Amino acid sequence: MRAMLLQATASLEANPEPLVLADVDDPSPGDTEILIRVAACGVCHTELDEIEGRTLPPALPVIPGHEVVGRVVAAGRNARRFRRGERVGVGWIHSSDGTDSENISPAFRATGRDVNGGYAELMTVPEAYAAPVPDVFSDIEAAPLMCAGAVGYRSLRLAGLVNGEALGLTGFGGSGHLVLQMARHLYPDSPVFVFARSAGERRFALELGAHWSGDTEELPPTAPAAIIDTTPVWKPVLAALERLQPGGRLVINAIRKEDTDRELLAGIRYEDHLWLEKEIKTVANVTHRDLSEFLPIAAAVPLHVETQSYPLEAANRALNDLRRGDIRGAKVLKINN
Numbered sequence: 001m002r003a004m005l006l007q008a009t010a011s012l013e014a015n016p017e018p019l020v021l022a023d024v025d026d027p028s029p030g031d032t033e034i035l036i037r038v039a040a041c042g043v044c045h046t047e048l049d050e051i052e053g054r055t056l057p058p059a060l061p062v063i064p065g066h067e068v069v070g071r072v073v074a075a076g077r078n079a080r081r082f083r084r085g086e087r088v089g090v091g092w093i094h095s096s097d098g099t100d101s102e103n104i105s106p107a108f109r110a111t112g113r114d115v116n117g118g119y120a121e122l123m124t125v126p127e128a129y130a131a132p133v134p135d136v137f138s139d140i141e142a143a144p145l146m147c148a149g150a151v152g153y154r155s156l157r158l159a160g161l162v163n164g165e166a167l168g169l170t171g172f173g174g175s176g177h178l179v180l181q182m183a184r185h186l187y188p189d190s191p192v193f194v195f196a197r198s199a200g201e202r203r204f205a206l207e208l209g210a211h212w213s214g215d216t217e218e219l220p221p222t223a224p225a226a227i228i229d230t231t232p233v234w235k236p237v238l239a240a241l242e243r244l245q246p247g248g249r250l251v252i253n254a255i256r257k258e259d260t261d262r263e264l265l266a267g268i269r270y271e272d273h274l275w276l277e278k279e280i281k282t283v284a285n286v287t288h289r290d291l292s293e294f295l296p297i298a299a300a301v302p303l304h305v306e307t308q309s310y311p312l313e314a315a316n317r318a319l320n321d322l323r324r325g326d327i328r329g330a331k332v333l334k335i336n337n
Contacts, residue, residue, distance in 0.1 A: 001026050003120035004315045005061040009053040012323050017316040018051045019064070019119070026122055028074075033124045034082055035074040036090070039139040041118035042067025043310075043318045043331040044147050044174065045232055046092070046255045050113050051319070054256035057113045066092045066111035067146040068118030069139045070336070081127040087139075088130040090118065091146040091291050095126045103285035110285070119315055121336060131291045134299035141305040144330035145298055148174035149305075150286050152228075153294035155253040156182055158281050159226035164189040168220065168227035168243065169210075170236040172201040174330035175253060177208060178303055179228060184209050185301045193220040195236065197325075204328055208304070224248060232258045234265060238273060246276035253283040309334045 004019040012018065029035045047064045049055045068090040072082045082088060094111040096102035111117045111125070133142045152175040161167055167183050169176050172194050183192050194205035194213040202213035212220055216239050223245035229236050230253045237257075240250050268274070306329025310318045318331045 001121040002312060003063045003116075004312060006051060006057065006064055007061045009051060009056065009060075011052050012048065012320060016320055019315050019319070021313050024120075027116065027124045029076040029079065029124045031076040031078045032126055032128070033076045034072050034079055034088070034127050034130060035122060035124050036068065036070040036088060036130070037073045037122055038068055038070040038118050038120060038335045040069050040143040040335060041065040041333045042143040042147060042174070043315070043322055043333060045322060046147075047112070047319060048232075048323055049256045054258070055113065062113065063116040063118075063120045063123070064112040065118030065120070065333070066090070066113075067143045067148065067332075068111065068123065069133055069142045069146065070118075070123075073122075075127070079127045082130065087133045089133045089142060089146045089291070089295070090123070090125045090130055091150050091286055093129055093286055093288060093291075095129055096287075098128070100287070100289070103287045108285060119312065119333060129288055131288070131295055134295055136299045136302050137305065140307050140309050140332050140334060143332045144174050144178070144305055144307065145295065145303070146291070147286070148330055149178045149298055149303065150291045150294045151175060151253055151283060152179040153182060153297065154286050154290045155179065155228045155251050155283050156186070158251050158283060159228060159249055161187055161190060161226050163187045165225035166191045166193060166220070166222050168193045168195060168224035168240065170195040170216065170227060170229045170240055171231035172196040172205050173230065175230045177204065177306055177329055180205065180208050180210060181301055181303050182297065185297070191221070193224060195239070200328065204306075219243065226251065228253055230254065234261050238264060238268060241273040241278060241280075244278050247278070249279040249281060251281045251283060305330065307332050
């Protein structure tokens, strides 16, 4: 099969083409696994974290990709959950211990980091960690739902929002544009404020129903009860903490933060950023429960998934576009018809 391989970690500035197109052996499913012919795989900022060494794969080479949609083509002898030809999705969680806290368990294994992922024509996954994909979404539309959507849903749950309370979103890429739509559906009386550095992202947020959008350091009409941060840097974190109402909660949805502006943390002021019982919560991965609960909600809305597609062999271009902040919605690799 064809696959894009990560053979060595490096900054994209030093090596703008870190992935190599290669022919590799087809994988075979284990006893409780299914074999998926990948139709589409989303491109996530976490891939940048892997490539640039912020969340290191335990072994190289590895096939990245954890927003996977495809069809079951074979199953292990004890895998009976899905029929051949059924469409399924796979997210960041490839396997774990099955408990409520499996996202932070030592048994957690990440798709495309700890095991080969979806930047390939075929991949395997334990059947318990695949999810049926609602028919309302095309393959390309469904792929970003597996991570950007599912982890966005987890972030919204952790925000503890009550209908009518204001929600803030910092950054407005693959996850943010889905969280906005979910929030409008689940909390119809809650205004949603979007903080984004790009004028294009701010316009996109208003098109999707944001009540206000502004730059990272602008003041929204009222102080949000919760803010979800999906950016890779630190400046929006400090800005969000200043803008929270007393008792508000900041949910940071990122596997890793970059070091480019880490020195800003030295300027944190207790009275402005932390006082009055403000909380900080981080999102650590997702569970199979998140994915299984989220996908029916996504279909009920139904979510409008903005995408830009690339062929498999253009994965490096997609990653560089993402790195530069060239974002409107989500980037997706189209792999098999």
